[in-house]
Amino acid sequence: MTITQLKYVLAVAEHQNFTKAAENTFVTQPTLSMQIQKLEDELDILIFDRSKKPIELTDIGKKIVSQARNIVNEADRMQDVVDQQKGFIGGEFKLGIIPTIMPTLLPMFLRTFTKRYPKVQLKIEELTTDEIISKISENHLDAAIAATPLYQEKIRERALYYEPFVGYIPKSHRLAEKKEIETADLDIEDILLLEDGHCFRDGVVNLCKSPKLHADQSFQLESGSFETLIKLSNEGLGMTLLPYLHTLEISEKQKDNLRYFAKPHPSREVSLIYSTSELKLQIINALYDTISGVVRGAIAFQDVEIISPTKKNRK
Structure with missing residues (x-):
């Protein structure tokens, strides 16, 4: 039995296809x-049921794959x-970032980090929170940046910063005259939301603790981008909520529509997360120091109230 054989087994288990597994492990x-086949003969078992399309693991094969993953x-x-x-701070490092953080945070720290640590080869993926949790648990990611807390026993969370929610309210909206808004002002039926799967959306829904229902609501819309939500809001179709860092990039005209919450500012906690068994702590520490140092100057809010993107019953 060899480590190479176990890696081949893991590749087939992941891709459920021998040809794709070979391509991804760079062998014929x-x-x-x-x-x-040699490993199966040595163990006197069948790891894969080759009669199924796609290929499936046998019952004993599932146990072998679980153990093989630990060994590899x-x-x-x-x-x-x-x-x-x-x-030594270097080598390959796989980092996941959720979509509502990646566009604003990545440009803030990437150049600084790569110049400071040129021997680190960052491989960055944009992933949902659920994808990140899965990939960290399967050791396909070294770390990730996501909204927390996540209530995952085997994932460590190190808070990088606390990012307030900011209201984007067009002049025709019922809240336009208010200088500050409060969570009690919010009506979930009046807020343009990101589509399902974004944890920022979940934070907004959790923020609106007592949704008011309107029988005369003429449409319900969800989008995958803040830019679309802003445009729809400008058309008078409702208000929306934005993460604070995103508001730094909008036009001066659009900034006239921003309304901050009264203290304590409802905020999301953004953390660097990784497996409790992760060993690349020298790179994790370097990332943490770089990101928290860069963002500290951009977010001056101190009195905040953390709104969890998830519910505790998701454990």
Whole structure:
């Protein structure tokens, strides 16, 4: 039994196809198939049911894959142990970022980080919170930036900053004359929302604790971008809520429509998250120091109230 054989097994389990698994492990399909067959012969079991399309794991195969994942992860971390001991900050690092954070935060810290730590090869993916949790648990990500708390026992959260919600209210709206707004002013039926799957949307819904229902509501719309929500709001179709960093990039004319909440400012906690068993702590610490240092100058709010993007029953 070899580490290479176990990696081939994990690849087939992930892609459910020998050809795709071979392509992703950079070997020929016959080589991959032969090595998996040798492992099955050695263990005297079948890991995969090849009669199914797509290929499926057998019952014993599921247990083998679970154990193989642990073995391969520990083997891969051997270099991490050495790097940590030497204080070396470099190597490949896979980072996930949720969509409502990526466009504003990434340009703020990426250039600084890459100049300061040129030996780190960042591989960055835009992922939903659920995708991030899954990939961290399966060791496909080293860390991620997401709204917290997530209530995940095996994920560590280090708060980077607290980002207030800001109202975007057109002049025709019922709240336009208010200098400050309060959570009691909000009506969920009157707020343009991001589409389902965005944790910022969940935070907004949680913020509106007592939704008021209107029988005469003429439409319901959800969008995947803040830009669309702003445009629709400008057309008089409702108000919306934006994360504070996003408001720094809108036009001066649009900023006239911004309304801040009264203290304590309802905010989302944005954290650097990673597995409790993660060993690339030297890179995690470097990311944390860089991001928190950059953002500290952009967000001056102190008196905040954290609105969780998730519900505790999601544990």
